[in-house]
Amino acid sequence: MSPKNNSPKPQRFILIDTCIFEHLDIPDLYSQIIFLLRDAVSKGYGLSLAHYTYFELIDTATVENEGKAASATGRLKRFKINHTILTIAGHLGSLYHEDGIDGKRQKPPDSGDKIIGAHAVKENAIIFTTNGRDFPRPFFRTMSSPLLKYTKTDGREVCLVSYFLEPVQDVLVEKYAARMAEHEKKEKKKQEEIKRKEDELVLKPADENR
Amino acid sequence: MTTTGLPHATFVKKSLKFGSFVVKNEKPTQTFKQAHRGIDNLEKAAKENVFVKHVSEE
Numbered sequence: 001m002s003p004k005n006n007s008p009k010p011q012r013f014i015l016i017d018t019c020i021f022e023h024l025d026i027p028d029l030y031s032q033i034i035f036l037l038r039d040a041v042s043k044g045y046g047l048s049l050a051h052y053t054y055f056e057l058i059d060t061a062t063v064e065n066e067g068k069a070a071s072a073t074g075r076l077k078r079f080k081i082n083h084t085i086l087t088i089a090g091h092l093g094s095l096y097h098e099d100g101i102d103g104k105r106q107k108p109p110d111s112g113d114k115i116i117g118a119h120a121v122k123e124n125a126i127i128f129t130t131n132g133r134d135f136p137r138p139f140f141r142t143m144s145s146p147l148l149k150y151t152k153t154d155g156r157e158v159c160l161v162s163y164f165l166e167p168v169q170d171v172l173v174e175k176y177a178a179r180m181a182e183h184e185k186k187e188k189k190k191q192e193e194i195k196r197k198e199d200e201l202v203l204k205p206a207d208e209n210r
Numbered sequence: 211m212t213t214t215g216l217p218h219a220t221f222v223k224k225s226l227k228f229g230s231f232v233v234k235n236e237k238p239t240q241t242f243k244q245a246h247r248g249i250d251n252l253e254k255a256a257k258e259n260v261f262v263k264h265v266s267e268e
């Protein structure tokens with residue numbers, strides 16, 4: 001199959017996580033990340049960021065840097081937060097929690113991670129991040145994990161794993177349906193218990209008259 | 211330098227039911243020209259240390 005490079009529009013979005021923008025300021029990482037982004041675009045992907053990521057980029061930035069960040073990200077597709085996104089993010093949080101991703105062993109995904117995850121779910125987009133744990137399995141699947149290398153100021157060489165993650169829609173649908181089925185089962189049991197207590201109350205006066 | 215390792219992109223229409231609403235994705239409206247200019251802008255901004263924060267070490 002021939003690549004869709006000549007198409008005027010990309011076929012699928014890559015959602016760049018906030019950490020990737022932050023890594024751009026490390027010279028060694030910058031060249032590798034730019035290379036990966038160019039490779040992705042040449043393969044038919046568009047580039048995007050979540051509105052929440054934009055907030056994280058300008059949060060505590062100087063006025064000068066805020067203007068530059070706006071201009072730097074101006075050509076990227078920006079996914080906006082709305083009721084649907086917040087609802088999906090909330091549902092993701094509930095599914096994570098019920099799957100045992102509750103922060104007892106490791107830091108759970110924060111609100112921003114869930115919002116970025118929700119955009120990926122809504123748009124079937126691929127998340128590009130170095131924080132793989134913020135988008136947990138089995139809800140997200142690793143498509144590829146290129147290694148990024150850089151040298152720290154003290155001379156130590158560091159290897160960073162980057163991830164291209166996609167939402168696993170089947171798992172999300174299945175887990176959400178199981179959650180709703182469990183809720184309905186509990187509701188049914190609750191109603192049966194209420195009815196049983198009501199029946200007991202109706203029978204009680206008759207028992208006392210004996 | 212390592213490539214993304216991603217396959218060539220294809221648009222796949224996905225819809226999933228979350229409670230009372232069905233979520234559907236849409237085909238991207240961005241053009242390749244915009245995406246490439248986006249990278250150019252990021253390169254320029256990174257050279258000016260716009261996104262300065264520390265790298266988290268995992």
